[in-house]
Amino acid sequence: MNWLLEPWTHGFMRDALAAGLAAGVACGVLGVFVVFRRMAFVGEAMSHTTLPGLVIAQAKGLSLMAGALASNVVTALGIAVLSSRTSRRRGIRDDAAIGVVFTGMFALGVVLTARIGSWRDLSHLLLGNLLSVAQGDLLFMLCAAVLVLAVILALFKELELASYDSTYADLIGIRSQRLHALLLVLIAFAVVSGVQVVGVVLTSALLVTPAATAALLTRRMVPMLWLSATTAAAAVVGGLLLSYHASLPSGATIVLMAALLFMTAWIWRRTQRG
Amino acid sequence: MKDTALSYGGRHLHAPDPGAPALALDGVAAGHSGAAPILHDVSFALPIGKRFALVGPNGSGKSTLLKTVAGLLPMCGGNIRVFGLRVGACHHRTSYVPQRQSINWDFPVDVRRFTLAGRFVHTGWLRRPSAECHAVVDGVLASLGLTEIARRPIGELSGGQQQRLLLARAAAQESDLLLLDEPLNAVDAASRVLVGALLDRLQRAGKSMIVSTHDVGTHDLPFDDVLSIEDGTVRGGAR
Numbered sequence: 053m054n055w056l057l058e059p060w061t062h063g064f065m066r067d068a069l070a071a072g073l074a075a076g077v078a079c080g081v082l083g084v085f086v087v088f089r090r091m092a093f094v095g096e097a098m099s100h101t102t103l104p105g106l107v108i109a110q111a112k113g114l115s116l117m118a119g120a121l122a123s124n125v126v127t128a129l130g131i132a133v134l135s136s137r138t139s140r141r142r143g144i145r146d147d148a149a150i151g152v153v154f155t156g157m158f159a160l161g162v163v164l165t166a167r168i169g170s171w172r173d174l175s176h177l178l179l180g181n182l183l184s185v186a187q188g189d190l191l192f193m194l195c196a197a198v199l200v201l202a203v204i205l206a207l208f209k210e211l212e213l214a215s216y217d218s219t220y221a222d223l224i225g226i227r228s229q230r231l232h233a234l235l236l237v238l239i240a241f242a243v244v245s246g247v248q249v250v251g252v253v254l255t256s257a258l259l260v261t262p263a264a265t266a267a268l269l270t271r272r273m274v275p276m277l278w279l280s281a282t283t284a285a286a287a288v289v290g291g292l293l294l295s296y297h298a299s300l301p302s303g304a305t306i307v308l309m310a311a312l313l314f315m316t317a318w319i320w321r322r323t324q325r326g
Numbered sequence: 327m328k329d330t331a332l333s334y335g336g337r338h339l340h341a342p343d344p345g346a347p348a349l350a351l352d353g354v355a356a357g358h359s360g361a362a363p364i365l366h367d368v369s370f371a372l373p374i375g376k377r378f379a380l381v382g383p384n385g386s387g388k389s390t391l392l393k394t395v396a397g398l399l400p401m402c403g404g405n406i407r408v409f410g411l412r413v414g415a416c417h418h419r420t421s422y423v424p425q426r427q428s429i430n431w432d433f434p435v436d437v438r439r440f441t442l443a444g445r446f447v448h449t450g451w452l453r454r455p456s457a458e459c460h461a462v463v464d465g466v467l468a469s470l471g472l473t474e475i476a477r478r479p480i481g482e483l484s485g486g487q488q489q490r491l492l493l494a495r496a497a498a499q500e501s502d503l504l505l506l507d508e509p510l511n512a513v514d515a516a517s518r519v520l521v522g523a524l525l526d527r528l529q530r531a532g533k534s535m536i537v538s539t540h541d542v543g544t545h546d547l548p549f550d551d552v553l554s555i556e557d558g559t560v561r562g563g564a565r
Contacts, residue, residue, distance in 0.1 A: 088432060273433075
């Protein structure tokens with residue numbers, strides 16, 4: 053029992069737990085929409101496109117999270133415009149739109165890094181920095197999680213409908229393109245939180261793996277949202293405990309724990325079918 | 327049906343123009359924005375309570391016509407009145423049943439929840455469907471033989487069941503004008519019977535409808551008139 057409880061006697065571990073749960077739950081809930089709207093590539097893109105915002109914020113002495121968020125919101129709106137129905141008719145597919153914005157923003161970040169920053173200064177964000185999360189960043193992550201959950205709760209039926217039948221949503225006046233843009237902005241908030249937890253390289257795992265795990269266990273939306281959030285939370289708690297006791301990097305251990313939960317669910321599903 | 331302060335897109339329920347037909351098109355040209363028009367000078371009128379067939383080959387403009395009437399595609403000429411009102415003023419009264427391939431059938435939503443979406447236009451933002459909405463859905467599911475599979479994910483349905491589900495959502499909306507895009511395309515015989523029975527019942531209740539099809543002779547639905555469409559031009563129907 054001491055193995056389970058002793059780590060939380062440290063303030064930095066409690067902060068890490070709160071930050072990890074905030075980011076994990078936000079990513080877990082949004083991840084269901086990401087996976088079933090076939091937007092998994094968005095998570096990868098959003099995490100990498102934090103780079104120019106991070107570099108500029110660091111150079112100007114601003115909050116790194118604010119820089120990352122500004123960068124991601126620009127990315128979200130860019131993808132929303134390029135993947136609109138009008139653009140699709142002009143031959144731009146969704147994945148191409150994401151690819152163009154993603155690589156363009158990341159390249160901008162590399163150029164800015166060469167001019168005004170250094171890789172060493174930002175290396176902790178490439179792999180996450182959960183164990184030394186600042187109080188301001190923790191507050192941002194908690195607010196981001198509350199925002200994500202509040203918007204999904206308020207607009208759940210519209211987001212759900214627009215996800216499987218955007219034509220009918222448009223017919224009754226819901227304006228699915230605007231909801232798509234809103235969803236991308238929410239993903240931007242969640243990804244910025246995720247970058248702090250598991251780093252730029254692994255953030256998409258927080259979006260995709262818990263949702264994919266939940267999808268193995270149920271085919272219904274609301275239980276899937278709960279299961280995805282719970283899986284993400286379990287990965288954060290388990291990953292933090294293991295990283296504390298085994299002196300492993302916390303972000304990577306959380307992602308490994310999520311992958312382990314996915315494999316467990318996958319094996320269970322196979323035994324059910326067999 | 328109550329109007330809502332937070333109706334979608336600010337679209338409130340307007341009373342129909344007395345004496346106006348269910349649908350009237352006058353010289354309509356339409357297509358995708360920024361592209362050449364697909365429909366040219368389309369004019370016809372659908373009286374209230376009538377069922378018209380819209381017959382034409384693939385690519386003739388059937389779906390474009392129905393989507394334009396539904397307000398999903400912009401007009402570039404002419405005029406459309408639905409119950410005497412402009413398109414967009416009466417979305418509560420209009421339902422469009424798309425072809426099956428326009429739906430993301432992998433999404434984790436069940437038959438009941440999918441049908442309930444037909445009530446959202448009456449519910450609006452930030453409100454949950456009422457007990458009355460659920461009662462309407464129960465009745466529609468029963469009439470289309472979907473009650474037994476109400477909790478089944480939509481991705482596990484057969485083609486005929488999917489088509490019945492699309493019609494169930496439109497029926498749950500309780501609209502007065504139904505635009506059905508090839509509702510009997512590639513569905514089994516049992517589903518044809520159920521769909522046909524529901525359309526008959528809706529027509530007896532005074533609903534008006536346009537049913538697009540490749541060939542009016544391939545199914546047993548009776549029609550009050552047949553509109554032929556080819557290369558975006560419509561022939562037939564009262565003008």
